[in-house]
Amino acid sequence: MHDAIAAHVHDGDTIAIEGFTHLICFAAAHEIIRQRRRNLTLCRLTPDLVADQMIAAGCVKRLVFSWAGNPGAGSLHAFRRAVEKKERPLEIEEYSHFGMVARFSAGAAGLPFWPLRTYEDTSLPQVNDRIRRVTCPFTGETLAAVPALTPDVTIVHAQRADRAGNAQVWGITGVQKEAAFAAKRVVVVVEELVDEDVIRSDPNRTLIPGMIVNAVVHEPWGAHPSYVQGYYDRDNAFYVEWEEISKDAARLDQYLDEFVFGLRDRHEYVDRLPQLRERLTPEPHRCDGVDYGF
Amino acid sequence: MHDAIAAHVHDGDTIAIEGFTHLICFAAAHEIIRQRRRNLTLCRLTPDLVADQMIAAGCVKRLVFSWAGNPGAGSLHAFRRAVEKKERPLEIEEYSHFGMVARFSAGAAGLPFWPLRTYEDTSLPQVNDRIRRVTCPFTGETLAAVPALTPDVTIVHAQRADRAGNAQVWGITGVQKEAAFAAKRVVVVVEELVDEDVIRSDPNRTLIPGMIVNAVVHEPWGAHPSYVQGYYDRDNAFYVEWEEISKDAARLDQYLDEFVFGLRDRHEYVDRLPQLRERLTPEPHRCDGVDYGF
Amino acid sequence: MASITASDAAIDHRDVMVCVAASELRDGDVVFVGIGLPSLACNLARAMHAPNLQLIYESGTVGTRPQRIPLSIGDPALVTGALMVAPMADVFQLILQRGHIDVGFLGAAQIDRAGNINTTIVGRYDAPKVRLPGSGGAAEIAAHAKRVIVVTSLDKRAFPERVDFITSPGRRVTRVITDKCIFDRDAGRHELVLSALYAGVSVDEVRAGVGWDLRVAAPLSEVAPPSPSMLTALRRLRKA
């Protein structure tokens, strides 16, 4: 992870760390914080704790997003302090979820814009001049349009990949595929590094092909406190606890000192949290395979 | 199948029978021919033998397509006779593959058009006024655009579905999902009707949700001479044989008399071709399942 | 909506709010559901009169059967045993924008006279008093669901004449269910109108909770109390 972040995430980069609730790569975010990257433009539909931590650590210049909260548990208080109290400079660029999906979709498809039927009679276009109108050449109606988003680097977490980066994902896939194809560089972080034959046994599960991947990192528990379907549950208790940590800037700093700066890597992080396995290891719920014969 | 076609395919309808080489529902096409539907607008990327048969049977008024051939084996001669010799009236509306994919994508997404970077410096826009230009509101560049395609009915073949029509597909998925979502009515034809629990055991395999499906037909061997990954191989010998059948209008009529009009249903068709099982049953090639636990 | 007797008034109005929301759903409806009260109301409806309700979450899970109450809309329990997990691009384009959603269930930090919803900021956008999470998928749900139902507690700050920021347009809002009353949206006048009161709530009490000159439907109904079986089912769900 250290080498992948050092090689692919630079000061001033536009980066996407995607994953909708599922597969949020905290290990990569922590390494970015540890390496003290600065002036990043961070793109995520749901900034989540991962963005709150990166904002508190001073990595983020601009946040491009569509829902900034701690779902079911509270707020992202470092984010709120930056926006409400201007405690540190933070530019924001805001869409609805589909607006963000559309930006990644355009970037992934090699198009300059993506049309959508949102934003009529809303205030968002007044505060974001990247929400514009396009006219249909067939019906004459006008639709909303958003521009392509092409991050310098996208980091996606996946259940498994081979050494070439052919990555397979199940459960909620969110916008991982579009975010990866939109990017100039792609880092794939996985729970399991598997033989190419495992990937080839079920090619319909491959979400991201190795040909667009620049680095593969094997990092078990790399998504905690987010979750990985079939590998570990979401640490809801920590999400709830974050409300208290994040409310208090000093306590947040202390958290970063203890769990990010104070640790060398994810391995040490897992060692520092000895009950993870007992608390979050799932009950198995395996499906049957299917037949690819001909 | 009789009832599904009677209920959902009407004279004058725009219909899509999709499936890219894989999962082409010949059983549905034969039933449409048997029920002597007329003036259909048939939409398919690759018209394949299925379109050649429907054209020869007089069902098709207009063909919307992007590649009309018998891949690796020859031509669609009924189609060619209609176009070259005007032996019967047939309107054609032609795109590239992505043009067709884009038309289905727009229809499926509830958009009036879809932008794409094809057709610059080509002759297609000169013969098809549904290929137009749209201007990007961000960069000012002009792109090609095609209009939404929203068939009255789309017929898709799948490996399996439950009674509500939640359909799972593996192998080549082509443009099945987009064609189904684009349509006003959807008929799903399956090799296996399975319990809802089978679908629920592996929800990432579901390509088409039951909520958009109007009829589910259980029709084993319904895609022959096309194929169904894991169920039966493509009947390449028949595809090669079609070159000879289709070249001769009388022989093609005789084929339709014998294998379509002369038979009541797919069950009788399979009985008429006793070696299908021996010739086309696949070697098993099962993958392992994955874990959906939490 | 018949009148109720005094003995029923002891029922918690927040429970009534959930039961009323559940009653809005018809069997077979395809419902796009947010987390929290909307999720609870949908699961209640499924347990009662609408076993074939199809629940869709913006995480892409279709036909969910959660084995525990999810904390977030992306909870793994929404995946295990679902009928389908769709990519978000499909959720927003093929399902919402294509018009397949019958009912959209939204919460609101503010909702105004016209039914417009604010979940973005309190105050000015560039200098907000309170920064809320923003749209998420709400702008799309409000634009595309055939009927939009809003569930939120009655409070003067939450019901201004005009919201500070329109996150989601009000044009498809049909009903607003609060802990004191129900508003229906008069589509002709583009305005929320008081249509029914909970037991023991007065019109003045509602007027005190909204920031505009409220119109009252005639006749004004009283909300029927939830049946004992519905309340039992609700309590069972809360414990699950």
Added chain:
Amino acid sequence: MASITASDAAIDHRDVMVCVAASELRDGDVVFVGIGLPSLACNLARAMHAPNLQLIYESGTVGTRPQRIPLSIGDPALVTGALMVAPMADVFQLILQRGHIDVGFLGAAQIDRAGNINTTIVGRYDAPKVRLPGSGGAAEIAAHAKRVIVVTSLDKRAFPERVDFITSPGRRVTRVITDKCIFDRDAGRHELVLSALYAGVSVDEVRAGVGWDLRVAAPLSEVAPPSPSMLTALRRLRKA
């Protein structure tokens, strides 16, 4: 491309065509491949100098390892053991239009002086002498692959001054490999130029096979004969 001796001239020019096409591919290239000769050439390159060639077919199969020679680009043997099967919307948008294809391999019924390709009709569009299959994905491959290589037999009807119909634009065509010679496209003049001859073929013979005043590169090369090991590999593939 060194000159060759007379004894090599017995090698079938169609075999040379496939070997030359294979030699165009570099190890690690991502190649978008049509069925027939292009597919054969790609598999030959993989067996020889480019084991890490990534083959993508428009059916969506990525990194295929077919256990038999496929008759069609949608053959089930292209799926079994592939690295990925992508929906066609992704093939055309995320892979082709996004610019991930290094080499596109196309056939052509006609190709003209400017490199434009016709696979649609011979004659007029509304009254064609011969109706060909049409574009398929060729218009997209020609528009988006970084290098487009065309493989087709030399024949005057196939090499007109201007094609009857531009199915696929010639602007990214870099090389045309025939059974008699190789043309390179002069990007400045937008024109195919004769760059190399197969053994025993004369410039006049090539001129007789094209419908325009052909320019000839100076110096004009002769195509080196395929190595015996490559020819052996080719024959083994044909038998598979």
